[in-house]
């Protein structure tokens with residue numbers, strides 16, 4: 071029996087070069103070793119106001135981006151959260167077990183409430199409960215989460231505890247964080263101390279996998295580097311340059327030592343020009359596949375439908391057991 075990994079992504083922004091590198095390093099291996107579910111968290115996106123037209127388009131776009139990156143819809147279950155109604159149903163039950171005191175502690179809520187002070191809605195507050203439902207519905211063993219989501223995973227584990235106290239064990243699985251093999255960590259282009267993030271407000275900080283050649287060149291050439299001249303891999307003192315070298319290394323297969331040798335006596339500008347070119351060439355097929363998929367929404371609809379059906383078949387038994395355990399008539 072393979073373990074189940076569940077990974078969710080809020081549909082905001084676009085996937086980045088960092089996601090591309092994570093994907094090529096991990097996905098093929100993961101899909102062979104684990105039972106993998108990937109979903110687009112469109113309901114989570116609603117905790118911040120979304121223009122309906124843009125949200126709709128973005129869901130297609132995200133789905134197509136995942137496929138363009140090579141995620142196989144046969145070997146994995148890929149679906150859209152709102153198309154599997156069990157998420158919100160389980161979420162309601164779990165919210166009856168979640169003390170407000172626990173939600174009050176969530177740092178992401180505090181941050182977002184501050185940022186969107188005109189729209190502090192209840193969903194923004196109960197967001198972590200929906201996330202717990204996402205995870206628990208599928209009896210997920212492992213959840214890959216970034217630092218910003220760790221607290222939510224901890225809460226999910228607390229909720230399992232509350233549930234077991236009241237209703238007994240063996241119904242919900244206690245999930246754990248998935249800590250993958252440390253792949254290359256790709257940092258922000260303007261601020262190399264922080265991770266490259268798709269939800270960064272400054273577009274100059276990341277290359278999106280569907281940026282065109284011009285945008286890519288502009289962003290790479292504009293990346294922050296230090297005032298030195300030596301092309302040396304030194305993440306501590308030359309964070310920006312080293313980040314560019316890491317990207318170069320992953321995409322070209324060359325070691326950073328080799329890159330140092332190749333660029334001896336050359337300037338940062340040379341490396342940037344070559345790297346921009348390499349990124350453009352690497353992402354070209356991704357972008358082409360993406361454009362093709364986006365021209366064929368019917369096909370995307372079909373894949374979403376079959377993904378949702380497969381997800382639902384996995385989710386329903388959990389929801390049934392939970393409903394029964396808490397005393398709802400079936």
Ligand code: TRP
Nearest residue numbers: 077078079080111114201204205
């Ligand atoms: N909250 C996550 C994020 O913003 C997305 C997400 C929603 C998620 N539900 C999930 C991630 C369940 C993992 C498991 O990145």
